[in-house]
Amino acid sequence: MESTRDRILFAALELFGEKGYLSTSIADILKAAGANAGSLYHFFPTKQDLLISVLETYRDGIYPMLLAPAWEGVDDPIEKVFALLGRYRAMLEMTDCLYGCPIGSVALELHEPDPPVRELLAVNFSGWxxxxxxxxxxxxxxxxxxxxxxxxxxxxxxxMEGGVMQSRTHRTLETFDASVEMLRDHFNRLQADARS
Amino acid sequence: MESTRDRILFAALELFGEKGYLSTSIADILKAAGANAGSLYHFFPTKQDLLISVLETYRDGIYPMLLAPAWEGVDDPIEKVFALLGRYRAMLEMTDCLYGCPIGSVALELHEPDPPVRELLAVNFSGWxxxxxxxxxxxxxxxxxxxxxxxxxxxxxxxMEGGVMQSRTHRTLETFDASVEMLRDHFNRLQADARS
DNA sequence: GGATCGCTTGAACGTCCATTCAAGTCATGC
DNA sequence: GCATGACTTGAATGGACGTTCAAGCGATCC
Incomplete structure (x- = not known):
């Protein structure tokens, strides 16, 4: 059984990723979570506190939710890097290039985030x-x-972030694929140069 | 003498770049432009129409406002690419890593932009x-x-976009510089490999 | 000098939204 | 069985925001 707090938190996590933080209203979250305003404000004093909890959830989920599934059956460390990029490609593909990286979206939509928010965004980037x-x-x-x-x-x-941004804008995987292909080319040259 | 329409347009252009589209209110623009609501709505039927005009202005300004100044005195075509990146670095530096690329910001803050907006964002990316x-x-x-x-x-x-995003989030030029340095390294290897 | 038209003025409107709150439910501990 | 405190209910509030509009201004044309 999922607690009300968790239903609210995960509804927010999903909606912030889909529609962005600013474009998601508290009412949206309440409807998605099946909760009332009072419950939400009991657990999260403000909308920003909710965002902070969402960002903490992302931070804590980088390994178990993102990397572990991406790396299943992948041993080569360089292939792991590209398997990770493959996860973002899959997300873009599944959503017709609508959703990319939620951290990147929030990072650019909040131009002067309060320090705790900015730090959590930074921590998410650093962790990745x-x-x-x-x-x-x-x-x-x-x-x-x-x-x-x-x-x-x-x-x-x-x-990754620049490729996702372009693919979401052009609504084609082409630009994301082109960026990853060029990155792969760079890694090939790095490895070739290391051998010689 | 600048027309009222232009004052509004350029105030919007600046504010959308500084605070983003969603976080900029019509009142902000009116104050910055020294105009009244009626004037704005005389020229731009909706806020989105104003955004469209701003994006058209960016599109038309890529060469005269961005590339021409960046390339003054730079002849080597590969150096031109890095001179362009240098412009973004200068912008980040001047603003303490607050403002990056206005197109990228709007592209990520509007998750499902109306087609005319999305196409103009795409056109700006394609032009660049x-x-x-x-x-x-x-x-x-x-x-x-x-x-x-x-x-x-x-x-x-x-x-560029990924580097700007990280620098704005970390509030350091380090991440932007690291990204450009790695890109430079890639170009060096490309050129070395072309010679052999 | 009067009619027309592009532009301006700024108050007013209606909607949406984050947040509040008083009242209620229910389990736990005494 | 009563008191406590955690959680829920959902209507209410107040402010911000995009947009509208009736009235006015001033230049141009007849």
Whole structure:
């Protein structure tokens, strides 16, 4: 049995991802969760507090909800990076290029977020990039020694977010695929250069 | 002498870039433009029509307002690409990583934009990437022959948008710089591989 | 000098939305 | 069986926002 608090939290998580934070009204969330205003405000003093809990849920879910399923049966650390990108592709495909990365959406729709919100967005980005970096570290022998793997992980995240943004705008997977293909080309060259 | 229509249009252009479309109220625009509601609605039947005009202004301004100044004194076509990225860096730096790319912001904050809006966002992306592609074509002799320069331009745009997004969120230029540095590394390898 | 038309004025309107609150339910501990 | 405190109910509130409109201004044309 799911608690009222959880129904509200997950309804918000879904709606913030689908329609964005600003465009989602409290009434939307209440209807989706089957709850009343008083219950919501009992658990979450303001809409922003609800957003914070949603962002914490995303943060805590990066591994179990996103990476673990993406990496099932994938051992090669570099393939793990591309399997992760494949998850975003699948999400775009399933939703006709409507939903991409919820963190990226909120990050750009709130232009001057209050510090706790901004920090949680940053933490989500750092967590994602940190896991990619771990993959790159695990593959360090196959990459040029002088390459900064932290920066490379940041780069991977940038490509993902920028690819998702373009695909959502053009409503085609083409731009996302093109970005990932170019990233793959870069990794091929990095590995070739590491060998020689 | 600037017409009232233009004052409203440019006030909107600036505010949409600074605070986003949804977070900018008509009252904000009126105050910034020193105009009255009736005047605004005389020229722009709805807020969305105003957004459309703003996006058309951006589209028409890509070359004269963005590329021309970025490319002053830069002849090498590959350096032009990085000079363009340098403009975004300068914008981030000037605003303490608050304002990035207005098109990207609006693209992510409107989750299901009406078709005319979505198409204008797409046109802005295509225009930007098209100019980058022209640079790459001009440098085609220095790049591997089998590389798809259209996809590479899309990739550059993705890196820019993803880098801007992370820098705005972390409030540091570090992530943007890291992304551009990795892109530069990729271009170096592309050119080295084209030579051999 | 009067009619026309593009533009301006700014108060008013209606809707939506985040938030509040007084009253109620129900399990737990005493 | 009563008191307590956690949670629920849903109507009410007040403010913000996009939009409307009746009235006015001033230049141009006849």
């Amino acid at each position: 990039a940190g896991h990619v970096r771990d993959c790159l570290d695990a593959a360090s022998g196959r990459l040029p020694a002088d390459i900064d793997r932290g920066k490379l992980a940041t780069f991977v995240l940038a490509v | 990437a098209g100019h980058v592609r022209d640079c790459l074509d001009a440098a085609s002799g220095r790049l591997p022959a089998d590389i798809d320069r259209g996809k590479l331009a899309t990739f550059v745009l993705a890196v």
